[in-house]
Amino acid sequence: MTSPKYKLIYFDYHWLAEPIRLLLSYVKEDFEDIRLDWEEWEKPDGKMDKSPYPYEKLPILEDAENGLKLGQSFSILRYLGRKHNLVGKSEMEAAKCDEYADVLKDILKDMEAMWEKDEKTTLDMKTKWLEKTIPRYYSVIESDLKKNGGKYLVGDAITWVDFLCAQMNQLFTVYPKTDVLANYPTIRQHQQLIFDLPDVKAWITKRPVNPYEW
Ligand SMILES: N[C@@H](CCC(=O)N[C@@H](CS)C(=O)NCC(=O)O)C(=O)O
Numbered sequence: 001m002t003s004p005k006y007k008l009i010y011f012d013y014h015w016l017a018e019p020i021r022l023l024l025s026y027v028k029e030d031f032e033d034i035r036l037d038w039e040e041w042e043k044p045d046g047k048m049d050k051s052p053y054p055y056e057k058l059p060i061l062e063d064a065e066n067g068l069k070l071g072q073s074f075s076i077l078r079y080l081g082r083k084h085n086l087v088g089k090s091e092m093e094a095a096k097c098d099e100y101a102d103v104l105k106d107i108l109k110d111m112e113a114m115w116e117k118d119e120k121t122t123l124d125m126k127t128k129w130l131e132k133t134i135p136r137y138y139s140v141i142e143s144d145l146k147k148n149g150g151k152y153l154v155g156d157a158i159t160w161v162d163f164l165c166a167q168m169n170q171l172f173t174v175y176p177k178t179d180v181l182a183n184y185p186t187i188r189q190h191q192q193l194i195f196d197l198p199d200v201k202a203w204i205t206k207r208p209v210n211p212y213e214w
Helices: 018-026 038-042 073-083 091-112 119-147 160-174 185-195 198-206
Strands: 006-011 031-036 060-063 068-071
Touching: 006 018, 018 031, 018 073, 018 160, 018 198, 031 038, 060 073, 068 073, 073 091, 073 160, 091 119, 091 160, 119 185, 160 185, 185 198
Parallel strands: 006 031
Antiparallel strands: 006 060, 060 068
């Protein structure tokens, strides 16, 4: 048996790695799904050797075909997108993929800012996130997606940003415990379409279950 071409190193949860896991499943690439223990990683005793991981941040993708070791989740998605023809069919489409990805990063950044604040501050930030951040970006994505036929964010074929968007919507729903897509039926339908792709669905069915994420 040959060992998988790719090794993906992350923690035992979805967050930044799951869009990559979805994409790798879609392109039928078996991958080593290495999950480090977050609690061990966080321990201040410094016993965990983090030197194999550039920037001491995960995820990291290793590509056995060319020896590449790559950090940064969006760079990993883009790299795999390029390798597997999932980056759009023109410069313009590739640029739109990047734009939507950066939009999702902005929403994520605002969501992460809520953590580790006192209860009232978190609640105020969550309200602002739901009432300002989400509509600001999602109204545009909803309308663009509708104009594009509702199936793909960019062009007439699937791209890496479709996986990112579908999974980020899951994250934006699960962590703030809110139905973030309530007013965005086309984005919801798009998410379902991605999760229902046979190879993606097969991954979702077999992947490790994490009780606080699903
Ligand atoms: N921009 C980076 C962020 C990576 C990142 O912050 N990863 C977190 C886990 S979600 C991490 O490795 N934290 C470990 C640490 O800060 O020590 C990406 O998209 O990959």
